Every structure is written in C-alpha cells, then in structure tokens.
Amino acid sequence: MLQPVCPLSEIPPGEAYRWETDPPVAIFHTEDGEVFAIDDTCTHQDASLADGWLEGCEVECPLHASRFDLRTGRVDAPPAKLPVRAHRVEVADGVVHVELSKEPPNLPPGAKP
Amino acid sequence: MAVVCVEKVAIVGASLAGLAAVRALRRQSFAGEIVVVGAEPHRPYDRPPLSKDFLTGAVTTAGLALSPDDEDLGADWRLGVTATGFDPRTRSVRLDTGEVLRADGVVIATGARARPIEHVGVHTLRTLDDAIVLREALRQTGRLVVIGAGFIGAEVASSARKLGWDVTVVESLSTPLSGQLGTEMGEIVSRLHGDHGVRLLTGVPVSGLTGTDRIEAVQLADGARIEADLVVAGIGAIPNVEWLAEAGGLAAVTSVPGVVATGDVTGSQHWTFAVEHPATAVASLLGADPPVARAPYFWSDQYGVMIQFAGHRQPGDTVRIVEGDPEQRRFLAVYERDGQPSAVLGLNQPKLFTRWRRQLRSVPQEA
Ligand SMILES: Cc1cc2nc3c(=O)[nH]c(=O)nc-3n(C[C@H](O)[C@H](O)[C@H](O)COP(=O)(O)OP(=O)(O)OC[C@H]3O[C@@H](n4cnc5c(N)ncnc54)[C@H](O)[C@@H]3O)c2cc1C
Ligand code: FES
Numbered sequence: 036m037l038q039p040v041c042p043l044s045e046i047p048p049g050e051a052y053r054w055e056t057d058p059p060v061a062i063f064h065t066e067d068g069e070v071f072a073i074d075d076t077c078t079h080q081d082a083s084l085a086d087g088w089l090e091g092c093e094v095e096c097p098l099h100a101s102r103f104d105l106r107t108g109r110v111d112a113p114p115a116k117l118p119v120r121a122h123r124v125e126v127a128d129g130v131v132h133v134e135l136s137k138e139p140p141n142l143p144p145g146a147k148p
Numbered sequence: 149m150a151v152v153c154v155e156k157v158a159i160v161g162a163s164l165a166g167l168a169a170v171r172a173l174r175r176q177s178f179a180g181e182i183v184v185v186g187a188e189p190h191r192p193y194d195r196p197p198l199s200k201d202f203l204t205g206a207v208t209t210a211g212l213a214l215s216p217d218d219e220d221l222g223a224d225w226r227l228g229v230t231a232t233g234f235d236p237r238t239r240s241v242r243l244d245t246g247e248v249l250r251a252d253g254v255v256i257a258t259g260a261r262a263r264p265i266e267h268v269g270v271h272t273l274r275t276l277d278d279a280i281v282l283r284e285a286l287r288q289t290g291r292l293v294v295i296g297a298g299f300i301g302a303e304v305a306s307s308a309r310k311l312g313w314d315v316t317v318v319e320s321l322s323t324p325l326s327g328q329l330g331t332e333m334g335e336i337v338s339r340l341h342g343d344h345g346v347r348l349l350t351g352v353p354v355s356g357l358t359g360t361d362r363i364e365a366v367q368l369a370d371g372a373r374i375e376a377d378l379v380v381a382g383i384g385a386i387p388n389v390e391w392l393a394e395a396g397g398l399a400a401v402t403s404v405p406g407v408v409a410t411g412d413v414t415g416s417q418h419w420t421f422a423v424e425h426p427a428t429a430v431a432s433l434l435g436a437d438p439p440v441a442r443a444p445y446f447w448s449d450q451y452g453v454m455i456q457f458a459g460h461r462q463p464g465d466t467v468r469i470v471e472g473d474p475e476q477r478r479f480l481a482v483y484e485r486d487g488q489p490s491a492v493l494g495l496n497q498p499k500l501f502t503r504w505r506r507q508l509r510s511v512p513q514e515a
Contacts, residue, residue, distance in 0.1 A: 086499035088506060097498040098447060098454065099196075100423050112171070113214045114194055144206055 061085035071105035079115035161257030162186025165411025199303035260385035269363025290377030297324035301382030459491025
C-alpha cells in the first residue's frame with residue numbers, strides 16, 4: 036500500500052528526510068533528481084542514515100564508513116554487515132509516496148524495536 | 149614509484165588496514181597472488197567496540213567480524229604467524245615459522261600495541277584477547293582506576309560505570325584530550341566523566357602501584373593513594389616496527405620501491421585512516437592513480453554521547469561553537485586558522501557534523 040509522506044519540495048536535491056514511522060524511513064532526493072526510500076537506522080549501530088553523507092546513489096553512515104546502496108539497501112563493507120530494506124517510492128502530484136517493504140528490518144543491537 | 153610487474157603481494161598485519169589493503173588490491177583489479185600474515189590467531193575483527201559495547205556485553209565476538217563469511221577475496225591468510233625480519237632489497241619477509249616469504253610488493257600493516265604497565269592487576273586494551281580478559285574482570289563490581297584520560301581510557305571508564313563500578317580516572321596532563329581537541333574543547337569533553345559520577349583527577353602523574361598478589365592502590369605524585377580492585381592503563385600505543393629494525397626501520401624500508409606502509413603502524417591512531425589509506429598505499433604499489441583523500445576523521449563513544457572530530461587542528465587554531473550548547477553536551481564547534489575552517493568537533497550532532505566534514509574536504513590541506 037502506497038502511503039503519502041511529504042511534498043517533494045520539502046526535500047532539496049542532495050538532502051534527506053526522516054519519516055518517523057516505526058521503524059523510521061529515510062527518503063533521499065539525489066542531486067540527479069531521483070527519490071529513494073530505505074530504512075533510516077543503520078544496521079551496525081543506532082545511527083540515522085538521513086544524517087549521512089549522500090553521494091550519487093549511495094549514503095555513507097554518519098558514524099562509521101559503511102555505505103548503503105539506495106536502490107537495493109545493500110551495504111558495501113563492514114562495520115555494518117546486513118542490508119537495510121529498500122522501499123518502493125512513487126512521486127505523484129509532487130507528493131512522495133512510499134510502500135513499506137514487507138520483509139523484517141535488520142535493526143542494530145540495542146535499537147528501539 | 150611503481151614496480152614494473154607485480155604478481156605477488158605480501159601484506160604483513162591481518163587487521164583493519166591489512167584487510168582494507170586486500171580489498172583495495174582486488175578493487176584496483178589486481179589478479180595476482182596475495183598472502184596475508186597476521187600474528188593474532190583471529191580473522192580480522194573490529195577494535196573500536198572492544199572498549200565500548202563489547203565490555204558491556206551488547207556486542208559479542210561474532211559481532212566484531214570485519215569480513216562477512218561469504219566474502220572471498222582470493223587471499224592466502226596466514227594467521228597466528230609473526231613476521232620477524234625483512235629484507236627490503238629482495239622484498240623478503242622472514243616468518244617465525246622459519247619460512248621466508250618473497251613478494252613483488254609488500255604492505256606493512258602491523259599496527260600498534262598498547263603501551264604496557266607491568267604490574268599485577270593492571271590491564272591494557274588492544275586485542276580481542278585483552279578485551280575478553282577485561283570483560284571477565286569487570287563481571288563483579290568494585291573500584292576501578294583508569295590511568296590515562298585519552299579516548300580509550302575514557303571509553304573504558306564509561307563502560308565500567310555502566311556496569312556499576314566505582315570509577316576514578318587519573319591523567320597527568322592538566323587537560324585531557326588537549327593534544328587532539330585543544331584545551332578548551334578537551335576541558336568540555338572531559339566534563340562527561342563528572343556528569344556520570346566518575347572522578348577525574350588531572351595534572352598529577354602516577355608515581356607507583358601497590359599490591360603484591362593483587363592490585364591494592366594507585367599512588368599519585370602528590371602523595372594521594374587511590375584504592376583499587378582493578379586498574380586499566382590507557383596510556384598510548386607503540387607502533388609494531390621491531391621486525392623492521394635490522395632493515396633500518398619503517399622510514400628506511402618504505403623508501404624502497406615496492407614497499408608501503410598503512411594504518412596505525414604509520415603513527416595514525418584512527419580507524420578511518422586504516423580503512424581509507426590502504427587504497428592509496430596499494431595504488432602506489434600498482435602504479436595506479438591514488439583515490440582522493442578525505443580529511444582525517446575519528447569518533448569516540450562515551451556515556452552515550454557520540455563525539456566526532458574531523459580535520460587538521462593545529463596549535464593556535466581558534467575554536468567557536470556554531471550550534472548547540474556545551475552545557476547540554478550537544479554542540480558543534482569549528483576550529484579556524486586564517487579565517488578558514490581547519491577542523492570540526494561534534495557532540496551528538498551527527499547531521500551537522502557530516503555537513504561540516506564534507507566542506508573540509510574541499511579545503512586544501514597540508515599533509
Ligand atoms: C580499544 C580500542 C578502541 C578504539 N576505538 C576507536 C574509535 O572509537 N574510533 C577510532 O577512530 N579509532 C578507534 N580505535 C583505533 C582503531 O581500532 C585503529 O586505528 C585500527 O585498529 C588500526 O588498524 P591497523 O590494521 O592499522 O592496526 P591494528 O588494528 O593494530 O592491527 C595490526 C595487526 O598486525 C598484527 N601484527 C603486529 N606485528 C606483526 C608481525 N610482526 N607479524 C604479523 N602480524 C603482526 C597485530 O597482531 C594486529 O593484528 C580503537 C582502538 C582500540 C584498541
Ligand atoms: S553505525 Fe552505521 S556503520 Fe556504524
């Protein structure tokens with residue numbers, strides 16, 4: 036089910052928006068104008084990927100060096116070892132809609148469930 | 149300088165930098181033979197949690213692994229094997245097995261070890277084995293004295309406090325962390341100890357330790373005596389370069405083509421350098437273009453506060469708070485030299501910190 040999240044105009048290109056659903060989801064608007072949604076919480080520790088370093092189609096965790104692919108959620112190298120979930124995104128009438136993945140999230144040890 | 153034809157690379161040191169060197173070689177399309185020699189019996193594991201979540205039990209040994217089980221880098225891992233000598237001219241590494249390993253390129257990634265204090269009941273923390281022993285010793289509670297208020301000492305104090313220990317940190321400098329953060333910020337960050345009920349004694353060196361079959365107390369130069377059931381020393385690291393001594397030391401061997409060094413053995417003490425710099429070291433072995441280097445970055449985790457620092461701070465740089473409030477232990481501080489940002493420090497400010505860190509990259513840095 037697609038859910039409306041926020042107007043795309045609220046996320047400038049190169050920036051991210053943290054959607055406070057449970058668990059939170061990070062929505063990225065890349066410099067190239069694409070929009071992606073992945074789980075916001077890093078799978079290594081409790082860090083918000085929306086706070087991370089966005090470069091192309093990857094975000095580097097703000098704490099340690101793991102990078103997640105925005106298209107697939109895959110992680111390139113430890114310390115994080117598990118992927119985040121990637122969610123389907125559609126932009127309709129200037130509003131970002133997200134369909135949450137049905138897979139279980141890979142939350143880090145100690146993160147609020 | 150590039151070696152004409154590199155078919156075999158030997159990496160000495162099988163930890164963070166050694167593993168990053170293997171990955172970088174493969175990523176830079178090196179298809180030849182790779183042999184990795186590591187003194188520890190363990191596969192590469194992550195050290196930063198050893199003073200933090202590993203001590204408190206939140207992370208297990210399995211959680212420290214740096215290489216996923218299914219990662220196949222096509223390298224020959226010689227674990228539990230120590231390099232004892234080196235001939236840079238022939239690029240031959242002598243091993244404690246009696247074998248001599250000859251390669252076209254050699255990556256020196258032997259890291260560093262904890263500076264020891266030899267006394268019963270005094271722990272240091274560098275390896276997984278150290279951490280397992282310390283975690284065991286922390287199972288009961290009692291009085292812990294940490295010698296040295298650097299990052300590792302402060303993190304051990306924070307973890308032990310969380311486990312219910314009565315903790316005192318002693319530091320011979322008058323301001324902890326002033327070498328890395330400057331006096332002003334070192335003072336603010338070290339207030340975290342007091343916030344969490346840990347005593348911090350600064351400006352007085354340790355003059356002795358008492359206790360014969362068990363530790364009893366730490367003696368300070370001003371005559372004070374601090375009773376202790378356990379002592380942890382976090383007083384710095386010593387690069388593992390003794391195996392290079394007969395070849396003239398680290399600087400001499402790395403001036404030879406086909407020999408490079410990376411990670412903590414170079415004197416750096418930061419995780420991110422040990423992850424990123426091997427790609428540069430390996431590129432010079434292969435004669436490839438080095439990747440763009442980013443400003444140095446490290447973090448520390450104390451009492452639930454995420455401390456992040458990036459850049460090249462120098463004595464004399466000015467520092468100002470640009471966001472947040474030091475009293476809340478949540479702020480961003482920027483260091484400046486000649487009106488240009490030189491470094492940035494964040495406490496619980498990951499988003500803003502990352503933004504500033506990115507900007508530092510575009511500022512020309514002298515090495
Ligand atoms: C407790 C602790 C907490 C830390 N926390 C942080 C943190 O929060 N943030 C941060 O930025 N950094 C942190 N660090 C620093 C970070 O872990 C190091 O920068 C990093 O481990 C360096 O990697 P390295 O591979 O260069 O060296 P090392 O990790 O020291 O590895 C070197 C390896 O080489 C092996 N070796 C040595 N001599 C020989 C020989 N002659 N022959 C064969 N093998 C040999 C050693 O046994 C070792 O396995 C921490 C370090 C410790 C110990
Ligand atoms: S918290 Fe994301 S890599 Fe460590």
